[in-house]
Amino acid sequence: MPDPITLSKRAAAFSKGFASDPLTHWPFPTIARQAYGNLAGFRQNLYGSVHESYRRLTGRPTTPESLRSEVHEDARKLRRTGTFMARDWVERDVVDQIERRILEVLNTDAILHSDYMSLLEGEKLAQSVPEIFKVFNPKVVALLESYFGGGFVVNSTTFRLTRHVPDEVRKQGEIYSDHWHNDSIATSGLSLFVLLKDLDLDGGPTAALDIPSTRAVVRGGYTSRGHDSVARSGIEANPGKVEMTGPAGTILIVNVARCLHRAGIPAPGKEREWLQFRLYPCSGPTDASRLRGTKILKYTNGIVQDY
Numbered sequence: 537m538p539d540p541i542t543l544s545k546r547a548a549a550f551s552k553g554f555a556s557d558p559l560t561h562w563p564f565p566t567i568a569r570q571a572y573g574n575l576a577g578f579r580q581n582l583y584g585s586v587h588e589s590y591r592r593l594t595g596r597p598t599t600p601e602s603l604r605s606e607v608h609e610d611a612r613k614l615r616r617t618g619t620f621m622a623r624d625w626v627e628r629d630v631v632d633q634i635e636r637r638i639l640e641v642l643n644t645d646a647i648l649h650s651d652y653m654s655l656l657e658g659e660k661l662a663q664s665v666p667e668i669f670k671v672f673n674p675k676v677v678a679l680l681e682s683y684f685g686g687g688f689v690v691n692s693t694t695f696r697l698t699r700h701v702p703d704e705v706r707k708q709g710e711i712y713s714d715h716w717h718n719d720s721i722a723t724s725g726l727s728l729f730v731l732l733k734d735l736d737l738d739g740g741p742t743a744a745l746d747i748p749s750t751r752a753v754v755r756g757g758y759t760s761r762g763h764d765s766v767a768r769s770g771i772e773a774n775p776g777k778v779e780m781t782g783p784a785g786t787i788l789i790v791n792v793a794r795c796l797h798r799a800g801i802p803a804p805g806k807e808r809e810w811l812q813f814r815l816y817p818c819s820g821p822t823d824a825s826r827l828r829g830t831k832i833l834k835y836t837n838g839i840v841q842d843y
């Protein structure tokens with residue numbers, strides 16, 4: 537039993553934290569895990585679902601109705617499961633062009649390199665390789681507008697080249713989002729992942745669990761990415777798991793706040809080239825040609841990225 541001074545210090549620290557941001561403190565994270573069945577957090581779920589419903593009510597899609605009806609079933613599947621993968625929606629020459637340009641930038645202007653990953657992200661990526669926005673072709677936009685019930689903005693973007701990580705390094709902890717987790721963002725957001733090179737299972741694909749499976753795992757006691765090793769074998773064998781393998785141009789859309797997901801570790805000598813876009817519904821028409829800020833971040837992450 538801690539002594540009374542330690543106890544009163546802990547109580548003071550707890551009260552201060554609770555007063556400044558009550559929804560991130562006990563009991564809210566525990567309530568959120570049970571009520572929502574994910575690890576994204578209380579605010580991210582509560583405000584995210586209000587945001588999502590409000591935008592759906594007031595949204596104005598801009599793609600033609602005929603195109604949206606073609607992808608209607610895919611959008612329904614995305615809403616039900618939180619995941620959607622397509623292997624031939626983005627043209628090969630578009631991804632080849634993006635990949636070439638990104639590698640040129642990485643070669644001349646090394647951004648953030650570790651032994652295991654090269655990164656290019658945010659405005660730096662958007663401005664030096666504006667071709668990345670070509671991924672948003674009419675079919676992709678139609679699916680996303682059908683899902684959101686209206687327009688959307690692209691709030692962030694990241695390119696990652698991931699390489700093999702030796703076992704002894706992996707034992708020391710997580711290297712690049714390779715433990716099962718939920719992103720702590722508003723549940724109204726989606727991530728769109730794109731493969732820039734062909735990828736097999738040994739290349740370290742992104743894996744995601746659908747919403748019903750994530751709920752079962754989290755309500756069954758998975759509380760943190762820090763406990764990943766204990767739970768990993770059970771989660772890996774879950775039939776609700778999808779893995780992002782396929783030719784360059786394969787896309788995977790994931791509600792990363794509601795779905796547990798992780799990066800894979802490439803086998804020795806293998807690597808993965810991959811893009812991520814973070815998307816949120818907006819009140820106006822879709823703008824998928826540049827990065828844009830969104831107010832929901834103010835209520836859920838404490839910051840608004842202004843582009």
Ligand SMILES: O=C(O)CCC(=O)C(=O)O
Pocket residue numbers: 696712713719741742743797798799800
């Ligand atoms: O690299 C991946 O496949 C997943 C990345 C991820 O989940 C994250 O950055 O939050």
Ligand SMILES: [Fe+2]
Pocket residue numbers: 713717718719792797
């Ligand atoms: Fe993530």
